[in-house]
Amino acid sequence: MSRIHVIHENPAWLPPLAAALEQRGLPWQEMFLHTGAFDLAAPPPEGIFYNRMSASSHTRDHRFSAEFTAAVLAWLTRWGRTVVNGPRALDLEISKVRQYAALEAAGLRTPRTMMVAGRGEIVAAAERHFAGQPVILKPNRGGKGLGVQLFHTIEGLRSHVEGEDYIEPVDGIQLLQHYVQAPRPVITRAEFTGRRFTYAVEVDTSEGFELCPADVCAIGDAACPVGETAGRPEHKFTVIEGIDPGLRGRLERFLEQAGVDVAGIEFIAGPEGAPLVYDVNTNTNYNPEAEARAGIAGTNRSGMGALAEYLGALLAGSQRLAA
Numbered sequence: 384m385s386r387i388h389v390i391h392e393n394p395a396w397l398p399p400l401a402a403a404l405e406q407r408g409l410p411w412q413e414m415f416l417h418t419g420a421f422d423l424a425a426p427p428p429e430g431i432f433y434n435r436m437s438a439s440s441h442t443r444d445h446r447f448s449a450e451f452t453a454a455v456l457a458w459l460t461r462w463g464r465t466v467v468n469g470p471r472a473l474d475l476e477i478s479k480v481r482q483y484a485a486l487e488a489a490g491l492r493t494p495r496t497m498m499v500a501g502r503g504e505i506v507a508a509a510e511r512h513f514a515g516q517p518v519i520l521k522p523n524r525g526g527k528g529l530g531v532q533l534f535h536t537i538e539g540l541r542s543h544v545e546g547e548d549y550i551e552p553v554d555g556i557q558l559l560q561h562y563v564q565a566p567r568p569v570i571t572r573a574e575f576t577g578r579r580f581t582y583a584v585e586v587d588t589s590e591g592f593e594l595c596p597a598d599v600c601a602i603g604d605a606a607c608p609v610g611e612t613a614g615r616p617e618h619k620f621t622v623i624e625g626i627d628p629g630l631r632g633r634l635e636r637f638l639e640q641a642g643v644d645v646a647g648i649e650f651i652a653g654p655e656g657a658p659l660v661y662d663v664n665t666n667t668n669y670n671p672e673a674e675a676r677a678g679i680a681g682t683n684r685s686g687m688g689a690l691a692e693y694l695g696a697l698l699a700g701s702q703r704l705a706a
């Protein structure tokens with residue numbers, strides 16, 4: 384039987400998609416990729432495949448799930464199977480540097496970034512390129528904001544990098560990035576389904592979540608935003624009307640060029656108001672509470688609703704995956 388096969392490694396993120404598929408009576412099956420065995424000479428099961436392998440899979444003790452998925456996607460595509468978020472999407476999911484290259488190639492701006500391999504290189508690189516400026520340290524293969532930290536001083540960065548809590552990035556590459564101070568403490572995350580804009584949410588960052596964990600602030604990183612926060616925002620995620628049409632067009636063109644079908648793309652308003660794009664999530668989750676407040680929960684305009692409709696159309700053959 385022809386089905387929608389959902390490639391993933393985190394069962395906790397599956398129920399909302401499962402509900403949307405089942406609500407529409409679509410046949411589906413999960414393809415949990417941590418361990419497994421596949422015969423390269425045998426055809427894969429019938430149907431279409433939706434890859435939602437996550438860049439943060441290694442943080443759930445699935446160290447090689449992303450690598451295994453790349454191999455499985457090669458097998459699927461060799462047999463001519465339709466794969467939503469195929470090999471090129473996975474390639475971007477696991478590398479911010481490759482995301483930035485693809486974004487810039489599509490005319491989008493990204494924050495000024497140094498890539499650094501080697502723990503011993505980080506502080507010197509920051510001194511050379513970001514002297515006197517706040518800097519963000521984040522792993523090249525990231526996800527969920529894990530390991531993303533803001534440092535206002537070189538001393539704060541040094542004590543972190545030389546300290547016991549320092550974690551080596553899983554692919555060996557760290558990014559040092561210009562800290563973009565937005566006019567308001569928000570970032571925008573625009574969701575795309577089938578390479579078309581679905582909706583956007585504003586995310587309140589005033590709590591400094593994941594940016595500056597309290598233990599790092601405690602070791603003398605002077606102006607930590609956690610300390611400056613006056614009260615919690617009422618809602619962290621809010622669905623907004625839309626985004627600038629020019630930006631929307633450029634983001635859609637980027638998805639076309641990069642071969643990405645489903646994504647949540649994060650950007651921040653830069654000092655001159657020009658948006659800086661810093662994160663492309665090809666495995667995207669949606670905030671149910673924000674969708675409920677916007678009155679789109681459970682409809683075709685919700686994230687999972689739009690996704691289930693798209694996957695259903697591909698399965699039925701009424702829509703073809705863009706080349």
Ligand SMILES: Nc1ncnc2c1ncn2[C@@H]1O[C@H](COP(=O)(O)OP(=O)(O)O)[C@@H](O)[C@H]1O
Pocket residue numbers: 494519521525526527528529531560561562563564570588593594649651661662
């Ligand atoms: N250059 C930056 N300037 C300001 N804030 C940033 C910057 N980079 C990341 N952040 C903040 O940290 C969060 C997590 O960083 P992100 O690059 O999205 O990593 P991840 O892939 O782990 O989600 C962002 O949503 C944003 O709030």
Ligand SMILES: [Mg+2]
Pocket residue numbers: 527528649662
């Ligand atoms: Mg992010």
